[in-house]
Amino acid sequence: MGIRFWLSRLGEARHRRTAVRWLLILALGGFGLTMLVQIASGRGTGGWFFALAVWLALIFIPLWLITQVFQTLGPTLRRRLSAGLAGGEDRYRRPSTVTLIVEDLLERQVVMPRIATPVAAQKARDAAVALVVRANRQGDVLETLRGSLTRCLVGVEAWARDVGGWAAAAAPENIQARWGTVRALAALAALSKTLVAVYEDRAGGGVGPHLDGRSLHLFLDNTLDFCDDLALQVEVPAWEEPPLDLPPDPAVPAQIRQAWQHYADTPEPAPTALEAFLAVVLPG
Numbered sequence: 001m002g003i004r005f006w007l008s009r010l011g012e013a014r015h016r017r018t019a020v021r022w023l024l025i026l027a028l029g030g031f032g033l034t035m036l037v038q039i040a041s042g043r044g045t046g047g048w049f050f051a052l053a054v055w056l057a058l059i060f061i062p063l064w065l066i067t068q069v070f071q072t073l074g075p076t077l078r079r080r081l082s083a084g085l086a087g088g089e090d091r092y093r094r095p096s097t098v099t100l101i102v103e104d105l106l107e108r109q110v111v112m113p114r115i116a117t118p119v120a121a122q123k124a125r126d127a128a129v130a131l132v133v134r135a136n137r138q139g140d141v142l143e144t145l146r147g148s149l150t151r152c153l154v155g156v157e158a159w160a161r162d163v164g165g166w167a168a169a170a171a172p173e174n175i176q177a178r179w180g181t182v183r184a185l186a187a188l189a190a191l192s193k194t195l196v197a198v199y200e201d202r203a204g205g206g207v208g209p210h211l212d213g214r215s216l217h218l219f220l221d222n223t224l225d226f227c228d229d230l231a232l233q234v235e236v237p238a239w240e241e242p243p244l245d246l247p248p249d250p251a252v253p254a255q256i257r258q259a260w261q262h263y264a265d266t267p268e269p270a271p272t273a274l275e276a277f278l279a280v281v282l283p284g
Contacts, residue, residue, distance in 0.1 A: 004077060005096045005099075007074065007077060008070075009074065012074070014122075020064055027055045030055050030059065034055070035051060078104075098129055098133055098136070101132075102198065105197040105201065106190065106197075109193060109194070110124075110193050112190060113182075113225070113228040115182055120190070123187045123191075123263065124187045124191040130274060131145075131282070132198055142202060142203060152192040153192055154252050155257055155260065156185070157243065157244055160189075160241070183227075184264035185227055186227040189223040190224070192220055193220040219241060222241055226241075255280050259280045262277075263276070
């Protein structure tokens with residue numbers, strides 16, 4: 001499972017870039033070691049070009065080509081691994097399997113708005129994986145997930161309402177000024193929808209957490225559609241979703257918004273920004 005999981009990661013460009021960097025370090029390190037052995041044996045550096053050609057042509061380039069092949073093989077391997085985990089009782093015990101499950105749920109159940117970039121989906125996925133892994137360490141996993149989801153929903157609802165009002169009041173020519181904020185809101189909504197799917201999958205039933213008798217899937221789908229309207233329409237429609245029956249805490253929405261916006265704006269890798277967000281949304 002470990003090797004197959006690692007190979008499935010090569011389907012993503014960032015993991016391929018990391019693998020290529022390590023392969024280049026390996027090749028250059030091997031070349032340097034070869035030259036040291038030659039010098040120590042008294043043969044000097046006369047064969048440096050041949051040694052470099054061997055390490056690059058026979059080792060680095062073939063392995064680099066293999067990593068590129070997994071650009072198409074990686075996603076297929078990931079889907080097969082995810083399908084093999086379906087229904088398994090221990091599927092949430094290891095971070096690698098949690099990653100596969102979260103990726104599968106995000107891909108199947110979340111439709112990102114057109115304004116969102118691949119980075120936004122990546123942020124939502126990484127945060128969801130981190131939250132689920134942390135929740136697994138708690139005594140009551142489902143209660144921990146529900147608490148984190150509730151806090152995320154508090155942030156999404158307040159943010160959508162505030163951004164909608166700000167965008168409606170802003171001048172039409174300032175539409176580009178909202179794009180960064182809207183992308184961050186879309187990523188937080190995608191994270192929340194993924195957590196709803198994880199909750200349902202862990203609970204073993206088709207009924208996930210509902211608040212005030214409303215489907216959270218529908219609420220979050222409407223939020224993602226609203227993000228598209230905010231980003232792509234000059235005349236911004238009003239936020240018309242009825243308020244969710246969430247625990248009132250005036251400080252929580254601002255904290256979640258600030259922590260998530262900072263995480264969304266921080267280039268990868270962003271472990272410190274992610275930790276700051278987790279400290280806000282994880283109960284206790």
